[in-house]
Amino acid sequence: MPTRTGYRPGLPCYADLSSPDVAASAAFYAAMFGWRAERDHDPDAGGYTRFTLRGVPVAGAGPTFAADRPSTWNTYFAAEDAECAALRVKEAGGQVVTGPAQVADEGTMAVFQDPEGAAFLVWQAGRCHGARLVDEPASPCGFELWTRDPVGAMAFYPEVFGWETRGGQDGEPGAVWLADGRRAAGLRPMEDGVPPEVPAHWLVHFGVADCDDAADLGVRCGGRVLREPRDLPSGRRAVLADPFGARFAVLAAARAR
Incomplete structure (x- = not known):
């Protein structure tokens, strides 16, 4: 665990x-x-x-x-x-x-x-350090900034946190930020299809055993699928909204599929 x-x-x-x-x-x-x-x-x-x-x-x-x-x-x-x-x-x-x-x-x-x-x-x-369970089904497993200004973001966050940036160069669509050599977060430029009213935001990922099943379950529980399940290098991911519109992602990590 x-x-x-x-x-x-x-x-x-x-x-x-x-x-x-x-x-x-x-x-x-x-x-x-x-x-x-x-x-x-x-x-x-x-x-x-x-x-x-x-x-x-x-x-x-x-x-x-x-x-x-x-x-x-x-x-x-x-x-x-x-x-x-x-x-x-x-x-x-x-x-x-x-x-x-x-x-x-x-x-x-x-x-x-x-x-x-x-x-x-x-x-x-202080007494609390944060989440005590991570990187397994039903726990946080990743954080990604969705932005319309990736160049600005890649300048800002390393200044704040001392991160090293990997990717995001030569036309690549995203980037990875590292802290002391360990992955801290990701960056994804918002695509043209994202509605303009959706602001730049941090997207929290939760691990699941099966991305497609989790997306179906989210709909049955009253949520919505904003982005259908698709394969990424990190695994299979879908973006959902809960019944009140809060966005989150479910990710079946590549190593677990």
């Missing part, structure tokens, strides 16, 4: 869902992935819910900040110092939206936007 007890700075460490109806979202993802929802009853937690698989934390969910805010999956990156990360974001041309703010004794978080407007977060670990 690929359990984690910590993350190096610059690596994705967690994902959580902003939802207008956390209970309904929890029911959808329980059907999709077998997750159990554990609501934090501390009044200061604001109804935050942790998703676990076999008792191990894999993701989370909380209410959207306002009724007009879209439902979305949020991507967190590990940071040694959230304040320093905020300075790097501003120096690189991004925006600090919220924080850094301490979350009880769990850790410190901050919400940012890159120059194109894609939201992302950093997490400075």
